[in-house]
Amino acid sequence: MQMREMGEFNFIKSVADDTIYDMSTVICGIGDDCAVYKAKKGYHQLVSTDMMVEGIHFSSKTTAPFDIGYRLGTANISDIAAMGGVPRQVVIAVAAPPDGNSQRLQEIYEGLKSICKIHHVNIIGGDTVRTDGPLTVSLTIIGEVPEETELYRSGAQVGDVVGITNTIGDSAVGLEALLDNARGYLHCKRVHQRPEPQVYLGNVLRSLGAHAMNDISDGLGSELNEIAHASGVAIEIDETAMRFHPEVIQWAKKKEISPWSFALYGGEDFQLVFTIPENIVNEVSALEGIQLIGHVVSGAPGVCLRTAQGEKKIIPAQGYNHFSK
Template sequence: MKISDVGEFGIIRMIQERLSVSPENVVVGIGDDGAVYRTTPGREQVAVIDTMVEGEHFIIHRTATWHAVGYKAVAANLSDLAAMGAVPTQAVVSTALAPTMEVSEVLAMYDGMQDVCRTYGVNIIGGDTVMAKESAVITVTALGEVEAGRALLRSGAKAGDIVAVSHTLGDAGAGLDVLLSGTAGYESLVRAHQYPVPQIQLGRILAAHHGGCANDISDGIAGEANEIAKASHADLVLYAESIPVSAALRQWCAQEKKDVFHYVLQGGEDYELIFTLPPETFSAVRRQIPNLTPIGRVCAGTGRVRWVQDGKESIVPPHGWTHF
């Protein structure tokens, strides 16, 4: 059964029936001209938005299922909230869908959205559904809250801070290449690409310590580190030998004769956090979340990223994924 068989309002009713809303802070949810929700006293609101386009961000049935598309569309936004130190609360979803799309595919996409929302306590409180002539377009706006004055900013890095990252880097970019090549195996790389895990807990702990800054690694660490360096008017010195990479990534690179650091620097879509903290604060944070690795330091400078590999230093330009 295709969307054209049930019509706009039919597919909207099916979507609405699948979205459970936690009632605690929602006054008016889906079904009116607008949603109404309560905010928490003493907290500031954070809003983020992200768009995924079929054929540009995903190739259906080749690099993603519709469930994975829905999951990732929301998860990417929650990662931005994590980088701000915010608690995710609400989401609004706008989709442009081709009438030839199967109803089961649309519902699978919304199931993916709901699965990640359920994990992090996020309500989908509204949105819009329109017709697209060809490719599907999914836009998600996510809202969150952070204690007043505690939002993590890219401009917060200070000389003497440690530069660190969560978990391993490069897996998602390699996972995309695994899928595009049709190679069997490498399930952990494929999952990293299709089902990223937003680092909400880490963002909240960083905000609680009220120091340093953070950025989510959506476009490759080269781009994200440069954003921090420029916003903070400082240099970030990164050490190649300190970058955490998975055994699966090393195996894939050895098999395909690829450079591990290509994926680390430019791969993108890891949705881990790169952040800076004073050394004593970093030690306290790592006691709470062990899977953190120091990869460099912040020093006085002019907003550059200095890459040290095999004893040689070079300047890393802000290359990575770009849309144009």
Template sequence: MQPELQTMAEQRTELSSLGEFGLIDKLSEGLELVNESSQLGIGDDAAVISADDDNFGLLSSDMLLEGVHFDLSYVPLQHLGYKSIAVNVSDIAAMNGKPEQITVSLGLSNRFSIEAVEAIYKGMKAAAKDYQVDIVGGDTTTSHSGLVISISVYGKVAKEKVAYRKGAKEKDILCATGDLGAAFLGLQVLEREKQTFLANPNMQPQLDKYKYIVQRQLKPAARMDIIHELNEKDVVPTSMIDISDGLASECMHISRNSGLNVAIYEDKLPIDKQTYDTAVEFNLDPITAVLNGGEDYELLFTIKQEDHAKLDTHPDIHFIGYMHKEQVGNVLITKNGNQVPLKAQGWDHLGQK
């Protein structure tokens, strides 16, 4: 064994010990931006690049791996294609921007037919139409370990309206769109039905009463509608992130990047009745599902106190907490008024939790 390889083996550190974000921090150590056009590199939902006098360019990428991010035993190919575009558009939305172009790269094994690939692309084309984004290129290659979908997305945002994970100020109001926890519970239902089918192939899936949460898992929507409405109401978030890894995890990102703490109210957290009822059915705490479920692709953002009135009557924007400097740290304020530490236990892409 070569000396340098032997040293690496002796010093082996498991990827799961760092987690996804710890690994990103590790790999980005010492990276310097050498091009004047690179405004912001690693660390947000998208990189920020100079575009023209009025706009920044936004660049992001994402991968979906079979067996890690999706299970083709219950995920329709067309839905998978749609989802792969939507989750990337969501990254641009999280920067308060508008997506414009996308490239698509596929790793395909020989078990995929032309018709199967066309089904994936049918979903992608539908999403591209919905979000008014152009599919402009990509790549295809052979995969020996299942289906791989890699997407890169480019968009733009007016320079004075870009929203980062940093930027929140003390007493800013914390807002969340839509409802949370549904995608996680939808996944639990799909996994249960899969196990039932494996035990008895004659059993038909029982999904009728779970349509909403299953849909939230299989075909999430990027909240570009909220971005357009914020623009119409002249509200620029002071910080923003999309909720892909769980509400608690995203709160931690805003807290860390803004140098402040987050306080959220248990009774203000948005949860759909079907999500709540299904959590109870699975003997899960509904609030835990909201905080740590992930894959909702809603938006979490902060606004100035004076912008509250502009959004006060919006049916799909919920005021769930605020930013503070108090020593108690990031907290969840329970219905009884108790403050408990906010902990992030969402999806770990390396530990696969």
């Protein structure tokens, strides 16, 4: 059924069920002019938003409708994780072509519900409108973090150790493998289509005393430069310290390029990059899913890669940019 046949209000009714996963924080969800939620005393509120446009952020060739919603949820939840916070509520806005398939849009909602259910994030409202352009889906998320404990990009200090969660470059390889119709690479394809936000590790790192954190949505090169410039420090990462997933190594060999290209400039892994003081290195390195890859040093703000031969290569702030050529 096309959206023009179903209509706005019938569509809203069709997706309004199974949207509240933590009743303790919600007073009024979908169905009124505004949603009403409870803010905890002693916590700061966190707000972020992400938008996905068909043809820019996703296509039917690489992303099923369910995965569109899942990835949109992950992108928002990951922003909260990067502050060391806990995601609580989301509102969703959709601009859909009138001749669009209503079932496809319902499946997008099912993907969003799936990732929200995992992290106990309530879907408490939104808006649905018509567009003559491509399908556009926007999500706004509200989270919380204990007062004065949130982690900023500007918190890195000289002497800190730099780390990441899990492995990176996986999503970029997954996208290329999907576009090439390559067999295998199931891990990387799954990471691209259904990435997992690192809420747990973000909270643990905050509680242990991390100084700065950022989520890796636009590539490690871009995210590290954001931390370096916001903090007024230089960052050196060690080429020999990074561990890549075997599928990333395999794909890089096939394409005859360095796996670092995918890690630095691929993006959409939604892992975390962080800096920690030396006195908690042992505690952090004992956590599952942690790699320590470099140091914060004095100098002009920027990022460099120290090669196995001891050379330093400047890492520019490249990554996905909506308005670059």
